[in-house]
Amino acid sequence: MPVGTQGTVKTVGSEDLEALGFEQVLSNTYHLSLRPGSKLIENIGGLHHFMSWNRSILTDSGGYQVMSLSNTRTIDDSGVKFKSHLDGSFQFLSPERSIEIQGELGVDISMSLDECPAFPCTRDEAANAMRRTHLWAPRNLQSAKVGQAVFGIVQGGVHEDLRTESAGFISSLPFDGIAIGGVSVGEPTEMQYPVVAHTAPLLPPDKPRYLMGVGHPKDILHAVSHGIDMFDCVLPTRMARHHTIYTLNGRVNALGKKWSEFDGPFDEQSVFPHTERYSAAYIRHLFKAGEPLGGRLATLHNLAFYARLMREIRDAIETGSWPDLVARYAIA
């Protein structure tokens, strides 16, 4: 899923995402509820209509943004009271309210409000966040409208026993899908991989498994090899705006002098319809000149790169050519 935090994937329109072949985007409950407001979006016909996107939308619960964006917040078992980062107004988010907002947005998949501890945290902090996540889990489910899918979220930090306990509890509830939360929160890869490898196989085989906030192509391949189905990540779009281009030869800096007169693509093996008419030299020039088209073309390229990765993952699973695929993206 490309990330469209505020009801838009930065620099591209829905027509671009359709042409790139994406089937689902992620948007954000915290941001949309503060601006323009979930009631406004409901009144206007829902988020699909608002952003002119008739494919699937998943929203995260807003819990992560409450932690990362609001500097004044108090959390207890009832929910989180916080100050809006926009106007300083006091706001309250609970499992019930988060699911209600996502219902007003009218999205296809709602994520449960959980407590995602910061990294690093103590074992006690991880255990307490898990305890509250479990307390809230059924309240999320009970707040859903008829037809509103809700995913549960497994917490437990980097502790295998907590992850086992959390996977067991969340899987026991009638969620429509299960996510692994609390990864990609700043921890190094060598701490992320064991959590995924340990937790993913504990999830029910008949429900979608979603690894939140991951990641680099190799992280996605690792996670898929352990059974993960769904991903969202800001990397392709955020990296693009910071002039970083994904290629099969690794990420490249579009500002590099080597591209200044290079009348070809950054990667001969990664040429996509949206951007193939533009050379590396031109895209470098756009970035050097501060032109907005630079970020757009890089975004289109990186999204096309990720869309192809996901297509090739599906193909490789069907055809059994997994090792070739892993080798192909080894340094991407």
Next chain:
Amino acid sequence: MPVGTQGTVKTVGSEDLEALGFEQVLSNTYHLSLRPGSKLIENIGGLHHFMSWNRSILTDSGGYQVMSLSNTRTIDDSGVKFKSHLDGSFQFLSPERSIEIQGELGVDISMSLDECPAFPCTRDEAANAMRRTHLWAPRNLQSAKVGQAVFGIVQGGVHEDLRTESAGFISSLPFDGIAIGGVSVGEPTEMQYPVVAHTAPLLPPDKPRYLMGVGHPKDILHAVSHGIDMFDCVLPTRMARHHTIYTLNGRVNALGKKWSEFDGPFDEQSVFPHTERYSAAYIRHLFKAGEPLGGRLATLHNLAFYARLMREIRDAIETGSWPDLVARYAIA
């Protein structure tokens, strides 16, 4: 002509400009010669290839930017010595060098280097700028490569006798087209219109007549009624980035509260393919949230509005329905 100062019309790609139906864009000698450099663009195959635009390109001479962007400059009959606004390096622009740069860019229409006096200026300043423009005019022509079209530029400020003298002199030289310069430099409309009305009819009927830097739809209609054929203006694109939308009911501020829940277009009579799927409420939200897609959608709308204006101008000339057209755009 949409304005693509640095080899790109801000926020849109060549595929967008093609879809909008534009046949020519304007780019800029001053900017491109400083960054990425005209030799680099020549080496890579010319500006058409560089920006992937195989329709027509006109470049302005760079003279206007030398005056407006460089705070250190000395001008004499040999040319202009100035400091780059990018790195402070000393640069020199003469008629010969300007036309040479435009030849390196490989554009379809080169503009002569002229001296465009600031507004306001004294009659002596206007006369001196005209004198130097005339001195330079043949040197521009003589510097062109075979097949490189060059337009001359009429100066003379707001003084009818100077404009008459300049139109006569410039028209006597074998330019491929004639431009009226020194308008749209900050003067009020009531000073601009008489200059256009006086000067345009003095130009040769068998060559394209180009009014540089104009303007609002009503300014364009006024100028066409006096015989002008070609225009460039940053208004549709610059206004768009400042959330101003052209409509047949006048320009509107997309941030206006009235649009916050408005699930329709800003103007029912101005709905264009590129942007018709997005409501005024959504575009307002994008601007309020600081999202780059806002500027892009507004740019696409405004460019489509201007493209239609120019199509309707051609149609009205052919069908004789000019008064209806003027009424239609009276408050746009």
